[in-house]
Amino acid sequence: MATGMLLWREISQSLERRILARELAPGDKLPTEDELSRQFMVNRHTVRRALSDLQEKGIVESTQGRGSYVRRPSAPMRLQKRPRFTDHVRERGRTPRTQTLKLQVRPADSRVAAELGLRAGQPMIYLERQRFVDDEPTGLSQHHFSHDRFPTFIEMYRSRGTITQTLIDSGVLDYTRRRTAISARLPTVHEAELLHVPRHVPLLVHRYLNIDSLGRPLEYGISRSTTEVEIDFPEPDRD
Numbered sequence: 001m002a003t004g005m006l007l008w009r010e011i012s013q014s015l016e017r018r019i020l021a022r023e024l025a026p027g028d029k030l031p032t033e034d035e036l037s038r039q040f041m042v043n044r045h046t047v048r049r050a051l052s053d054l055q056e057k058g059i060v061e062s063t064q065g066r067g068s069y070v071r072r073p074s075a076p077m078r079l080q081k082r083p084r085f086t087d088h089v090r091e092r093g094r095t096p097r098t099q100t101l102k103l104q105v106r107p108a109d110s111r112v113a114a115e116l117g118l119r120a121g122q123p124m125i126y127l128e129r130q131r132f133v134d135d136e137p138t139g140l141s142q143h144h145f146s147h148d149r150f151p152t153f154i155e156m157y158r159s160r161g162t163i164t165q166t167l168i169d170s171g172v173l174d175y176t177r178r179r180t181a182i183s184a185r186l187p188t189v190h191e192a193e194l195l196h197v198p199r200h201v202p203l204l205v206h207r208y209l210n211i212d213s214l215g216r217p218l219e220y221g222i223s224r225s226t227t228e229v230e231i232d233f234p235e236p237d238r239d
Helices: 004-020 033-040 046-058 083-089 109-117 151-162 163-169 189-197
Strands: 062-063 065-070 075-079 096-107 122-135 135-147 176-183 203-212 217-225 229-231
Touching: 004 033, 004 046, 033 046, 046 062, 046 065, 083 096, 096 151, 109 122, 109 135, 109 217, 122 151, 135 189, 151 163
Parallel strands: 075 229
Antiparallel strands: 062 065, 096 122, 122 135, 135 217, 176 203, 203 217
């Protein structure tokens, strides 16, 4: 290994190679400063300089008292009138994918019933999915629809594979976002496992209501994501 001021660079490059080789995956915790000091036979100041270099490159994120973790690739979510996850990701030259976790009919609780204009206990379609970008998990989502309005939703979704196409084939040619409420919280153990994130990294929680072209409630959803948020503002009126 090199000596003097180049020691920290050697450590940084060694860790970066392990990350690129997927020996350390996004969300994985790096060895502690003490462990790295012993491994490379250097003092902790040199290790901290190496970790700082990785942070500056956006490869690693560190929290005092919790350690350093491999940073997840950023895939910002855009808030807009017509939210389309697949289209937005593809526009960035990346590959989107969703995986269905649950798809069933269940009674609507009071919150969902109020959002969809149903009575509490009425049947609704419950769809839970996991989102991936370039095969990295980026979010979990829950989707709720009126079963009375879409009695064949489950069968159609299984054959179409997307919510948008299922709605189109059900007679809903367009839908828009009426509102979105954003909050943040720490992930549960299950969420952390699915999203490959440490428990101290907060998730963004979006609660939203989509409506059809007549303004009727269409879908109530809740998503939990590790992504940043971009907001599209409408173009200003011009005289």
